[in-house]
Amino acid sequence: MPFRRAAPSPGAFVQCANCRKTLFAAEFQANLKVCPHCGHHHRLLWDERVNLVFDEGSFTETDAELRSADPLGFPDYAEKHAQAMERTGLSDSVINGTASLQGQKVSISVSDFSFMGGSMGSVAGEKITRALERGVSERMPVIIFCASGGARMQEGLLSLMQMAKTTAAVESCRSNGIPYIAVFTDPTMAGVLASYASIADVIISEPKALIGFAGARVSKQAGVGKVPDDFQTAEFLLKSGMLDRIVERRNLRSTLASLCRMLGGHLMTEAPRG
Amino acid sequence: MAKSWKEWEKPVLELEDTIKKMKSLVDAEPDPVRRKELADRVADYERRRDAYLQTRYSRLGPWEQVLIARAEPRPYTLDYINALFNDFVELQGDRKFGADHAIVGGPALFEDQPVMVVGHQKGRTIQERTQRNFAMAKPEGYRKAIRLFEMAERFAMPVITFVDTPAADPGVESESRGISEAIAASMLAMFELTVPVLSVVIGEGGSGGAIGIAVANRVFMQEHAVYSVIPPEGCAAILWRAPEKGAQAAAALQLTSDSALRFGLVDQILPEPFGGAHRDPSEAAKTIREVLRAGLAEFGAMSPEARKAQRAARFRSMGEVLAASNS
Structure with a gap:
């Protein structure tokens, strides 16, 4: 791993964001940031996600050189973006790479919500597209972990076009027999949900993740009335037939490995391409 | 901030109203000289309307475009x-x-x-x-x-x-x-x-x-x-x-x-x-x-x-x- 965070000090405590119970930080970390009392899945940073799912030391970052421009000169965007880089140590909201999953090579893309709400501008759209294209060119399954508030408003129409661009890359996977699995994590919203995320071969979600087309403020403005208690949760989507499975974090690695082995089985046996 | 496109089209709508009324006067006018005069005025009003629309619509701000x-x-x-x-x-x-x-x-x-x-x-x-x-x-x-x-x-x-x-x-x-x-x-x-x-x-x-x-x-x-x-x-x-x-x-x-x-x-x-x-x-x-x-x-x-x-x-x-x- 190129990047690893310091372990919490043994005496430290954290509080569950859902049930508010006090937890030992080390125990919380060891439990993959899932609350042992209520089962709440707290958000993971990108590298925690990679460490959780993929074979140890197998991750190699790609496309790290891509940097955001400020094509519209949008008010405060340059400052906000610089602050996010400073605070997170990331260059944008999506990290790409290759890794192995129980020995099978995969192309991956991980969104990190801590970077400007995981929003998709030109860089995120380009990275998602390249992760899918890498699957096609190197004949390996693609796994994308979604965590995003949607398209990045600060890049205007360029961000909207990333929805079409990433969709074109999914089309390429489909017509070339490359399996693509999307993992919805909290939250997966709007422009991301309405493009590459929703057309994966298999869609799985973490429990209780917020998933929806319109954000709360937009719905409020549009005058959307009373909503069901579980509205826009993973459980609501599962019930509506929009998800294939809800998978607990501790089972994520084994579920993804099984799916890649089966859907990508033909890739393991085919002759290498030039 | 304008709330409707009608705000800047109001002068146009008023002008068009006048033009319409004058046109009916032209049609009703028996004296050919007087009639020509009126028709010229109508043409002038139409020119002014077009000039207003042309300048107004060539410099619409983004919100006005919306x-x-x-x-x-x-x-x-x-x-x-x-x-x-x-x-x-x-x-x-x-x-x-x-x-x-x-x-x-x-x-x-x-x-x-x-x-x-x-x-x-x-x-x-x-x-x-x-x-x-x-x-x-x-x-x-x-x-x-x-x-x-x-x-x-x-x-x-x-x-x-x-x-x-x-x-x-x-x-x-x-x-x-x-x-x-x-x-x-x-x-x-x-x-x-x-x-x-x-x-x-x-x-x-x-x-x-x-x-x-x-x-x-x-x-x-x-x-x-x-x-x-x-x-x-x-x-x-x-x-x-x-x-x-x-x-x-x-x-x-x-x-x-x-x-x-x-x-x-x-x-x-x-x-x-x-x-x-x-x-x-x-x-x-x-x-x-x-x-x-x-x-x-x-x-x-x-x-x-x-x-x-x-x-x-x-x-x-x-x-x-x-x-x-x-x-």
């Missing part, structure tokens, strides 16, 4: 379908859940060539607006569009879409029936097509709801249409928690046709009759007819594979990224 793009007398999809196509047969079913009148579509003849037309449709009366849900399509609308795109592919018919929606429907029903999946699947279906696909943004190009049917080989945008990642009021609500700052957000979002062209996101701006398409719908339709004819000829001459590849490449190139030198 208002004109939303103006009720602006021609809608069915107006253009009536003006440009023959034998349009509307097909309404999505064959899955229900009929959605926010999107209309069906086969039609364009200059004797069978094509498949799909577009968002707004309403003019209160009843029609409700029936068409203000052109905010639900999953059924996009699934109907997908069905029509697939049929067009089977019968080798070019696809023409008209884009005019504030946004896709954000309600509970739409969420539970997968509005996000429907939009994504519609874009995917358009990328799969090997027939020519042309899109025209005629009013509001409202975010995901718009791009859902705008994955084309060539995208045209009328001069006073807008195309945006989010409605300006929504942007203001999220960024500044102040939906009333829509004008400010409209400026920041650069949602006008000249910006879309500058960033290479649309291919051509279609000039409107001055004073906007609603002042002369047949002239506006004529401009659209010409680019459709040229587009169908150009892409009709390509191989099916080349058409599909061109469409993917068109969108592949979109976005502005820099590359860091040392990473």
